[in-house]
Amino acid sequence: MTTARSPLLRRPGPFRTLWWSRSVSVTGDGIGRTALVLAAAEQGPSAVSLVLLAAAAPRFLGPLAGALADRVPLRRLMAFCELGQAAVFAAVAVAMPPLPVLLVLVLTSGAFATALLPAGRGVVPRLVPDAELGRANALLGMAVTIQLAVGPVVGGVLTEVAGPRTAFAVNAAAFVLSALVLTRLPRLAPERADGSSGLWADTVAGLRFVAASPGPRAIVVSLFLLVSFAALDNVALVFLVEDEVGGSAADFGLVQSGYGIGMLAASAVLGFVLVRRPAVLLVSGIGLFALGTAATSAAPVVAVVAVTQLLAGVGNAAENIAGDTLMQRLVPRHLLGRAFGALATAAQLGSALAYAAAGPVLAAIGPRAAFAVAGAGSALGILLLVPALRSRR
Numbered sequence: 125m126t127t128a129r130s131p132l133l134r135r136p137g138p139f140r141t142l143w144w145s146r147s148v149s150v151t152g153d154g155i156g157r158t159a160l161v162l163a164a165a166e167q168g169p170s171a172v173s174l175v176l177l178a179a180a181a182p183r184f185l186g187p188l189a190g191a192l193a194d195r196v197p198l199r200r201l202m203a204f205c206e207l208g209q210a211a212v213f214a215a216v217a218v219a220m221p222p223l224p225v226l227l228v229l230v231l232t233s234g235a236f237a238t239a240l241l242p243a244g245r246g247v248v249p250r251l252v253p254d255a256e257l258g259r260a261n262a263l264l265g266m267a268v269t270i271q272l273a274v275g276p277v278v279g280g281v282l283t284e285v286a287g288p289r290t291a292f293a294v295n296a297a298a299f300v301l302s303a304l305v306l307t308r309l310p311r312l313a314p315e316r317a318d319g320s321s322g323l324w325a326d327t328v329a330g331l332r333f334v335a336a337s338p339g340p341r342a343i344v345v346s347l348f349l350l351v352s353f354a355a356l357d358n359v360a361l362v363f364l365v366e367d368e369v370g371g372s373a374a375d376f377g378l379v380q381s382g383y384g385i386g387m388l389a390a391s392a393v394l395g396f397v398l399v400r401r402p403a404v405l406l407v408s409g410i411g412l413f414a415l416g417t418a419a420t421s422a423a424p425v426v427a428v429v430a431v432t433q434l435l436a437g438v439g440n441a442a443e444n445i446a447g448d449t450l451m452q453r454l455v456p457r458h459l460l461g462r463a464f465g466a467l468a469t470a471a472q473l474g475s476a477l478a479y480a481a482a483g484p485v486l487a488a489i490g491p492r493a494a495f496a497v498a499g500a501g502s503a504l505g506i507l508l509l510v511p512a513l514r515s516r517r
Contacts, residue, residue, distance in 0.1 A: 132252065132260055132395075138309050139251040139260055145305040146244060147267040149206060152298020153237070154275015156213050159283045159291035160230065164223070171223055178227045182234040183241075183472035190242040190465020191326040194458055198247045198312040203303040205240035209233050210299035217292035241468050246460035247312060249452045258402055261448040262394035265441055269388040315458045330462025339454045339513055340463055343406075343447050344470045346505030350410060350443070351474030353501030356494050357417055359482035364420070364429065364491035371426045382430035386416075386437025394445055402449040403513040409442030410505055418499025421492045450513070 132139050157179070164171040182189075193201060212233040216226065244264075252260045282291040321329070334340045365371040365379055394405075416436030423429040447467070455463040485494055 132256060132263060137251075139248075141305060141308045142244070142247065142251060143263055143267060145202075145206075145302045146264060147270070148298050148305065149302035150268050150271040151275050151278075152295040152302070153209075154271045155279035155282065155291050155298070156295030158276045158279030159288045159295070162280070162283045163220075163288045164226075167223060174223070174227055175230055178230040179234045179237075180472065180475075181231060182238040183468055185235075185238060186242065186465035186467070186469035186472070187331055187462055188323070188327050188465070189239040189468075190246075190460075190462035191323055191330055192239055193243040193246055193461030193465070194326060194330070195314055195323065197314065198243050198250075199306055199309045200311075201243050202240055202247075203306045205236040205243070206299045206303035206306065208236040210296045210303070212236070213292045213296040213299065217289045217296060220289060238468070242461040242464035245448055245452075245464045246457075248448075249457060249460070250312060254453065257452050258405070258445060258449045259395055261445045261452075262391045262441075265445055266388060266391035266395055269384060269391055269441070327462065330459055331466060333455075333459050334463055334466045337454070340451060342508045342513065343450060343454075344466050346410070346508050347447065347467060348470040348474045349505045349508070350413070350502050351471050352477045353498045353504075354413065354417065354440075355475045355478030356482050356485060356498040357420070359479065360486055360491040360494040360498070361420075361433075363486065364423075364495065365426065368491055369423065369426050369429060371429075375426045379426065379430045379433050382434040383437040383440075386434035386439075387441040388437075390438040390441035391445065394442070402446040402453070403509075405442055406446035406450060406513075407506055407509055409439045409444075409446055410502065410509070411439070412436070413439030413443060414499045414503035415439070416499075417502060418496055421495035421499065 133143060160175050160179075161172055164175040212229050215221075216229055219225075221229065248260050248264070249257060278294075279291050282294060334344055361379065362376055365376045371379070413436050416432045416434070416439055419432040420429055420436070423432055448464075451463050451467065452460065482494075485497070489497070
C-alpha cells in the first residue's frame with residue numbers, strides 16, 4: 125500500500141456523489157431499524173425476532189437481485205430502491221400498522237435494500253480508476269461504520285423524545301434525499317455481454333461464473349465460512365462480558381464500541397492509501413479478525429475484551445474492503461451485480477447457520493470456548509483463499 129496525495133472525497137465527481145448518497149441512506153436506515161426494534165419490543169421478543177427476520181429474509185435472493193443490477197441502468201435502479209424504501213417507511217410512520225402488516229412492509233423494504241446492495245457495490249469500478257478501488261471501498265465502508273455508531277443513537281433518542289413515528293419519518297426523508305443526490309450521477313447503462321436472456325437465466329449464468337472461477341469462488345466460500353463461525357460471537361459476547369469477566373450492561377456497550385472503532389479506524393486509514401495488493405490485505409484481514417476473536421476467549425477483564433474486539437474489528441473492515449476490491453477486479457463488469465449478490469447471500473446463509481447453532485454451542489461449551497472455536501473456524505477461509513488467489517482465475 126502506498127499513501128495517496130488526493131483523497132477521493134476532496135474531488136468533485138460521481139464517486140463523491142455516490143458516497144454522500146450512501147452515507148445519508150445508511151444513516152437513515154440505522155435510525156429506522158432502531159425505531160422498528162423499539163416499537164416491536166412493546167409486543168415482546170418474538171415480535172422483535174419476526175421484524176429482524178423479515179428485514180433479513182430477502183438477502184437470500186441476492187443472486188437474483190444481482191442479475192437485476194446487471195440488466196438495468198444503475199442510477200435508475202438505486203434511486204428506485206431508495207424511493208421504494210422511503211414509501212415503505214412513510215407508510216409505517218403514517219399508519220403505525222399492526223404487526224402482520226408491519227412485517228409485510230419490512231419485508232418489502234428489505235427487498236428494495238437487497239436490490240440496492242449489488243448495484244451500489246458493482247457501480248464503483250465505473251466511477252473510479254482501478255488503482256483507487258481499494259480506497260473507494262474503504263470510504264464506502266467508513267460510511268456504513270459511521271452509520272452503526274450514529275444511526276442507533278439518533279434512532280433511540282428520536283423514539284424516546286418524539287416517538288417512533290418521527291424516527292420513521294426521518295428515515296423516509298433520508299431515503300428521499302439519497303435518491304435526489306443520486307440524480308447527479310450519470311445514467312450508468314448496463315454493460316451486457318451475454319445476449320438478451322431472461323432474468324432467471326442471467327441469475328444462473330452469474331452463479332455458474334462464480335462457481336467456475338477460482339478467485340471469486342474462494343472469496344464467496346471463505347466469506348460463508350468466516351461468517352458461519354464469526355457470527356457465533358454476536359451471541360456469545362454478552363455472556364462473556366457479563367458472566368465470565370463480571371462486566372455490566374455499560375461494559376457490554378463499551379466492548380461493542382471497541383469493535384466499531386476498530387472497523388472505523390481501518391476504513392479511515394485505508395481510505396487514504398492505494399491498496400496495491402488486495403489479496404494480501406484480504407488474507408491479513410481474516411487472520412487479524414481470527415486472532416482478535418480467539419484472543420477474546422482468554423481475556424481476563426473487560427478492558428482486554430475491548431482491545432481484542434478492536435483488533436477483530438480492524439480485521440473485519442480490512443477483509444470487507446479487500447474482498448470487494450478483488451471482486452471488482454476479478455469479475456467482468458457485466459457480471460459484477462450477480463457476483464456481489466452471491467457474496468451477500470453467502471454472508472446471510474453463514475449468519476443464519478451461526479445463529480441457529482449459537483444456542484446449543486453456548487450451552488455445550490460456554491462463551492469462552494465459543495470464541496476460541498469462532499476464531500479458529502474463521503481462519504479456515506485462508507486455506508481456500510491462498511491457492512485460489514494465486515491462480516487469479
